[in-house]
Amino acid sequence: xxxxxxxxxxxxxxxxxxxxxxxxxxxxxxxxxxxxxxxxxxxxxxxxxxxxxxxxxxxxxxxxxxxxxxxxxxxxxxxxxxxxxxxxxxxxxxxxxxxxxxxxxxxxxxxxxxxxxxxxxxxxxxxxxxxxxxxxxxxxxxxxxxxxxxxxxxxxxxxxxxxxxxxxxxxxxxxxxxxxxxxxxxxxxxxxxxxxxxxxxxxxxxxxxxxxxxxxxxxxxxxxxxxxxxxxxxxxxxxxxxxxxxxxxxxxxxxxxxxxxxxxxxxxxxxxxxxxxxxxxxxxxxxxxxxxxxxxxxxxxxxxxxxxxxxxxxxxxxxxxxxxxxxxxxxxxxxxxxxxxxxxxxxxxxxxxxxxxxxxxxxxxxxxxxxxxxxxxxxxxxxxxxxxxxxxxxxxxxxxxxxxxxxxxxxxxxxxxxxxxxxxxxxxxxxxxxxxxxxxxxxxxxxxxxxxxxxxxxxxxxxxxxxxxxxxxxxxxxxxxxxxxxxxxxxxxxxxxxxxxxxxxxxxxxxxxxxxxxxxxxxxxxxxxxxxxxxxxxxxxxxxxxxxxxxxxxxxxxxxxxxxxxxxxxxxxxxxxxxxxxxxxxxxxxxxxxxxxxxxxxxxxxxxxxxxxxxxxxxxxxxxxxxxxxxxxxxxxxxxxxxxxxxxxxxxxxxxxxxxxxxxxxxxxxxxxxxxxxxxxxxxxxxxxxxxxxxxxxxxxxxxxxxxxxxxxxxxxxxxxxxxxxxxxxxxxxxxxxxxxxxxxxxxxxxxxxxxxxxxxxxxxxxxxxxxxxxxxxxxxxxxxxxxxxxxxxxxxxxx
Amino acid sequence: xxxxxxxxxxxxxxxxxxxxxxxxxxxxxxxxxxxxxxxxxxxxxxxxxxxxxxx
Numbered sequence: 026x027x028x029x030x031x032x033x034x035x036x037x038x039x040x041x042x043x044x045x046x047x048x049x050x051x052x053x054x055x056x057x058x059x060x061x062x063x064x065x066x067x068x069x070x071x072x073x074x075x076x077x078x079x080x081x082x083x084x085x086x087x088x089x090x091x092x093x094x095x096x097x098x099x100x101x102x103x104x105x106x107x108x109x110x111x112x113x114x115x116x117x118x119x120x121x122x123x124x125x126x127x128x129x130x131x132x133x134x135x136x137x138x139x140x141x142x143x144x145x146x147x148x149x150x151x152x153x154x155x156x157x158x159x160x161x162x163x164x165x166x167x168x169x170x171x172x173x174x175x176x177x178x179x180x181x182x183x184x185x186x187x188x189x190x191x192x193x194x195x196x197x198x199x200x201x202x203x204x205x206x207x208x209x210x211x212x213x214x215x216x217x218x219x220x221x222x223x224x225x226x227x228x229x230x231x232x233x234x235x236x237x238x239x240x241x242x243x244x245x246x247x248x249x250x251x252x253x254x255x256x257x258x259x260x261x262x263x264x265x266x267x268x269x270x271x272x273x274x275x276x277x278x279x280x281x282x283x284x285x286x287x288x289x290x291x292x293x294x295x296x297x298x299x300x301x302x303x304x305x306x307x308x309x310x311x312x313x314x315x316x317x318x319x320x321x322x323x324x325x326x327x328x329x330x331x332x333x334x335x336x337x338x339x340x341x342x343x344x345x346x347x348x349x350x351x352x353x354x355x356x357x358x359x360x361x362x363x364x365x366x367x368x369x370x371x372x373x374x375x376x377x378x379x380x381x382x383x384x385x386x387x388x389x390x391x392x393x394x395x396x397x398x399x400x401x402x403x404x405x406x407x408x409x410x411x412x413x414x415x416x417x418x419x420x421x422x423x424x425x426x427x428x429x430x431x432x433x434x435x436x437x438x439x440x441x442x443x444x445x446x447x448x449x450x451x452x453x454x455x456x457x458x459x460x461x462x463x464x465x466x467x468x469x470x471x472x473x474x475x476x477x478x479x480x481x482x483x484x485x486x487x488x489x490x491x492x493x494x495x496x497x498x499x500x501x502x503x504x505x506x507x508x509x510x511x512x513x514x515x516x517x518x519x520x521x522x523x524x525x526x527x528x529x530x531x532x533x534x535x536x537x538x539x540x541x542x543x544x545x546x547x548x549x550x551x552x553x554x555x556x557x558x559x560x561x562x563x564x565x566x567x568x569x570x571x572x573x574x575x576x577x578x579x580x581x582x583x584x585x586x587x588x589x590x591x592x593x594x595x596x597x598x599x600x601x602x603x604x605x606x607x608x609x610x611x612x613x614x615x616x617x618x619x620x621x622x623x624x625x626x627x628x629x630x631x632x633x634x635x636x637x638x639x640x641x642x643x644x645x646x647x648x649x650x651x652x653x654x655x656x657x658x659x660x661x662x663x664x665x666x667x668x669x670x671x672x673x674x675x676x677x678x679x680x681x682x683x684x685x686x687x688x689x690x691x692x693x694x695x696x697x698x699x700x701x702x703x704x705x706x707x708x709x710x711x712x713x714x715x716x717x718x719x720x721x722x723x724x725x726x727x728x729x730x731x732x733x734x735x736x737x738x739x740x741x742x743x744x745x746x747x748x749x750x751x752x753x754x755x756x757x758x759x760x761x762x763x764x765x766x767x768x769x770x771x772x773x774x775x776x777x778x779x780x781x782x783x784x785x786x787x788x789x790x791x792x793x794x795x796x797x798x799x800x801x802x803x804x805x806x807x808x809x810x811x812x813x814x815x816x817x818x819x820x821x822x823x824x825x
Numbered sequence: 826x827x828x829x830x831x832x833x834x835x836x837x838x839x840x841x842x843x844x845x846x847x848x849x850x851x852x853x854x855x856x857x858x859x860x861x862x863x864x865x866x867x868x869x870x871x872x873x874x875x876x877x878x879x880x
Contacts, residue, residue, distance in 0.1 A: 123860035
C-alpha cells in the first residue's frame, strides 16, 4: 500500500491546502488552473481574494460539456436577441469571495464573442451575453471551468424573479418603517423630556398629528405582512406569532389615533413604528439567510444532462454515449449494474434483471423482471447489465425523479420545526387569554391604563424563538452544510445527525480514494498472465463495481475476448461465459462455489484486496488490488472521535486489508469481508445496544444498510441507488467535510436549545411585569423586538 | 416658536421624499449585490473592455 502523503511543509498557492514539500501546488489540477489565470494576466486575483479557492477537480461534473449544446438544452436556456446575440443565466459553483466574481468576469470578457458577463457573488449567479454562429453553451462553460469553477445553465424566470420580488418588497417595507421610526421619534421625544406645561397644547397637537401622518404608511404598508399573516392564520384556525403582533399594532394605532383626534390621552406612535421596524429587521435577516441557503439547494436541482449508452446497431455491442434527451422510443440502451434507467422501456434479451424502484415505492428490495417486462425510468439496475428498449421518454427520466427527491426534502418539515410550530400556537393562545384577562382586571382597577397594559402584554411576549428562530436555524444550517458539500436530501437529517453516537464507514471509497488499481497478478492455472488479465477484464467490464472497473482499466480492451450471458451478483462478483467457458470473477467463496476446489495459497500481499478468477474446472488467477488512503481522512476521524463518536469500519474487502486500514487510522472496531446482510446485522446490533448510527457509504452494496442506519450519508461519487436512499449526500467525497457536517449539526441543536432557553426565561420575566402594568408600550416594543433579533442573530451564527 | 408650525410639516414632507428616493433605489436594483461593485471599481482594468456594466 502506498504510504500516506508526507507531512505538509508548504501550502498550495491556489487552494491553500497542504502541498508536498518543494512544490507550489497541492496537485496538478490546481497548478493548471493557476497557470491559466496567470496566462490571462489576471494574477491580481490572488492579491484581491479574501478566501482560498476551491481545490481543483473536487466537484464532479457528471456530463461532458457537449451535452449542453444539444437543442433540447439550448432551446430551454439560451435566449436569442433580435441582433443575434445569445444570452443565458448560469449558476456558478465554487465562488468563495467577491474576487471570484471579478476573476470570472474578466476571464469571460477575454474569451471570444462574449459581450457581457456579470457575476453576482452573493447569489452565485451570472448573466452572460455572447455572439456566435450557433447557440452552444459549451464554450462559455469551458471558459468558466478553465479557471476552476463549475457552471450550469438555469431558468432565471422562476426562482430568481420570485426571490428578487420578495427581497425588494421587504427592503422597501424596512426603509419606510425605518424612516418613519426616526422621524416619529423626533416628534415624540420632546414629550418625554419636557416638564409639566412646557409644551403648549397647540404644539403638542401638531406633534401628534405629524406622528400620525408618518405612522400611517408604516402601519398600512410596512406592517402589511403581519396583518396578512395573522388573517391567514386565523382563517386556517391556527394561532401563529403574527396574531398577537397584528393585534397589538392595530389596537395601539387605533387608540393613539383616537387620542390624537380627541386631543386627550397618550399617543404611542413612536412605539408602534419602532416595533414594526425592528420586527421587519429580524424578518430581513431571516430572509437573507433563507435565500443564501436556497442557492445551495438550487445547485443540486441544477440541470445535469445525463448520458446513456445507446446501442448503435440492431445487433452487436457497440455503444455510443448520448444525452438522455436524445433517446427516442425504439432505441436500445445498455444499462450497467448500479446505473439509473434513463426512461421507461422494456427488458430486452434473455435472463432476469434486478431493478430497485426505491424512488417510487420507497422499498429498496430489488424486484425481478423478466424479458419483455416494463421497466420504469428512474429505477436502478441492482443486478447484471442489461439492454433496455426505450418506450417512453421525458416525464419519467431519472432527472425528474431526482428533482422530485429534492422537492420532497424541501417540502418535508423537520420534526423540530413541526414541534416548535405547535408549541408556538399554544403559547400565542395563552398570551391572548392573558391580555384579555389583563384588560378586564385593569378596567376595574384603573380604566385609563387598561388598553395600554393589554397592548404591552400582547407586544412584549415573544414566541419568536419557536416560530421564527427554529426554522431559521435549520435553514441556515442546511445552507452551511451545502457549502461544506453536504446536501441534505431529506428533512430531519440534521436533527438525526446531531444525535448520532456511532459512525460506521464502509471502507471502499470513504477512507480511501476509491480508485483501486491493479498491483499484482498471481497466475494459478495453466494460462499466461496476459490471457488471465484479458479474461478478467472481459468480465469486469460488465460491472460498475470500483474493483472491477480497476481491473477493466488495467488492460487494453480486446474484442476477441468478450463476455456474454453475464449475471451480476452484488457483493459477490460477476459470472459470464467467454467462448463456451463459464467464468466467475469475485470473492473467493463465490468463485470456489463454481468448481469446488479449496482456496489456494497465493503470493499476493495480504494488505491488498484479492479478486479471484475461476472456471468450472478450477482456479485461473488471483489479482491483488491496492487502494490509496485519503490523506485527510486521519485528521477527520480524529475530529469525529474527539466529538465523542465511536468510529467503526465495515468492509467487503479482505480481513487483512481492512485491518490494515483500520490500524492506520486507529479504528478499534472493524469487520472485514462483510456481506450486505452482515452489515445490516452489525448496524442492528449496535442499535440494540442503544447506539444511534450514522452510516457512510458509497457503492451499490450499501443501499440496504444505508436504510437500516439512523442517518445515512452517501458519497457523491457513489452509485445512483445510494444517493436516492441516503438522508444526505456528500458531494466532495472528502471525509473532512463529514466531520465538519457533524459539528454543524450539533451546533444547530445547541443553538436551538439556547434559543428555547432564552425564550422561556424572557417570557417568564416580562409577562408578569407587563400584567402588573410596569411595562410601557415603548419598552414592550423594544424588549420584544430585541429578543426576536437576538434569537434570529443567534441562529445566523450557524452561517459560519 | 411659531416657526415650528412651518418646520414640522416640512420635516414630514422631507421624510416622505427620502422614502420615495429609497423606494426607487431598491427598485433600481442598487441593493442586489453589495460586494461586487466595490471590488469592480477599485480593480478595474486599464485596457478598455466593452460593456463593463449591465445596461
